[in-house]
Amino acid sequence: xxxxxxxxxxxxQVWPIVRDIVETAETxxxxxxxxxxxxxxxxxxPPPGLTVVAIEHDRIVGTAKxxxxxxxxxxxxxxxxxxxxxxxxxxxxxxxxxxxxxAWAKERGYAGMQFNAVAESNHPAxxxxxxxxxxxxxxxxxxxxxxxxxxVGLHVMYCAF
Amino acid sequence: xxxxxxxxxxxxQVWPIVRDIVETAETxxxxxxxxxxxxxxxxxxPPPGLTVVAIEHDRIVGTAKxxxxxxxxxxxxxxxxxxxxxxxxxxxxxxxxxxxxxAWAKERGYAGMQFNAVAESNHPAxxxxxxxxxxxxxxxxxxxxxxxxxxVGLHVMYCAF
Numbered sequence: 001x002x003x004x005x006x007x008x009x010x011x012x013q014v015w016p017i018v019r020d021i022v023e024t025a026e027t028x029x030x031x032x033x034x035x036x037x038x039x040x041x042x043x044x045x046p047p048p049g050l051t052v053v054a055i056e057h058d059r060i061v062g063t064a065k066x067x068x069x070x071x072x073x074x075x076x077x078x079x080x081x082x083x084x085x086x087x088x089x090x091x092x093x094x095x096x097x098x099x100x101x102x103a104w105a106k107e108r109g110y111a112g113m114q115f116n117a118v119a120e121s122n123h124p125a126x127x128x129x130x131x132x133x134x135x136x137x138x139x140x141x142x143x144x145x146x147x148x149x150x151x152v153g154l155h156v157m158y159c160a161f
Numbered sequence: 162x163x164x165x166x167x168x169x170x171x172x173x174q175v176w177p178i179v180r181d182i183v184e185t186a187e188t189x190x191x192x193x194x195x196x197x198x199x200x201x202x203x204x205x206x207p208p209p210g211l212t213v214v215a216i217e218h219d220r221i222v223g224t225a226k227x228x229x230x231x232x233x234x235x236x237x238x239x240x241x242x243x244x245x246x247x248x249x250x251x252x253x254x255x256x257x258x259x260x261x262x263x264a265w266a267k268e269r270g271y272a273g274m275q276f277n278a279v280a281e282s283n284h285p286a287x288x289x290x291x292x293x294x295x296x297x298x299x300x301x302x303x304x305x306x307x308x309x310x311x312x313v314g315l316h317v318m319y320c321a322f
Binding site: 022025026028029030031032034069070071072073074075076077111112114116117119136137138139140141142143144145146147151154156158160 | 183186187189190191192193195230231232233234235236237238272273275277278280297298299300301302303304305306307308312315317319321
């Protein structure tokens with residue numbers, strides 16, 4: 001699998017992945033009815049951040065964005081988000097992208113990486129993050145309205161470098 | 162003290178309050194060099210959010226913004242931010258604005274209010290929020306670079322309605 005910076009011409013392949021995840025509304029606290037251009041504005045990180053795609057056999061199977069979590073006095077902590085195409089899950093795409101983001105942030109001197117809103121029902125993501133060194137800092141009770149499971153907590157997770 | 166929705170003509174009075182707080186960089190994880198127009202874009206909440214000003218003797222002494230903390234499946238939890246002019250602190254302006262925001266969010270049916278990044282060194286704010294029903298969900302260690310105290314934690318705080 002190859003992970004490289006997103007190109008303008010990739011969006012036609014990336015948008016269906018993003019749209020599916022956002023519409024399903026099981027993992028991301030994004031507006032499920034967001035348009036392609038709104039999604040692009042949300043997902044494409046301006047410098048110093050970065051948005052990448054994961055490519056398997058010439059096909060984009062995942063995308064990730066990374067950058068500072070806050071500005072100014074909070075800009076030494078990074079954050080990242082990951083999306084994997086539904087039919088490419090369980091094959092290590094998310095793991096590869098998360099390792100990429102951690103390496104990217106460490107190289108740039110960030111002090112750690114924070115995830116602000118991980119649905120506690122998203123067991124694959126929570127498990128992966130824990131495996132890669134993240135701990136749950138706290139959980140905001142019922143802060144995520146899951147379409148079938150009802151209100152579930154949102155974890156704040158952190159990995160110090 | 163009166164609290165009302167911000168008007169376009171208020172910005173000339175609000176910007177110096179925002180600029181002072183952002184430049185001092187002791188409490189907000191905002192870019193300390195942000196311009197007036199960047200600050201306005203950050204601070205003025207589009208609907209369904211709201212930005213207000215607190216007025217004492219015809220003078221704006223504080224400002225607050227409130228709205229959904231996340232979109233889509235996270236939009237039933239509110240958030241808010243508060244700024245009080247340096248020479249108006251310790252007189253209950255922040256308390257009045259926080260009570261206003263809580264009442265606003267309760268009236269609109271939000272399930273609770275979350276603060277994402279409260280510097281643990283900001284004792285007046287942390288104390289006030291606790292007094293009004295917030296608890297510390299967790300603290301991201303060293304996530305805020307305080308100009309004189311060094312790296313301090315950022316609290317995630319929550320108040321369920």
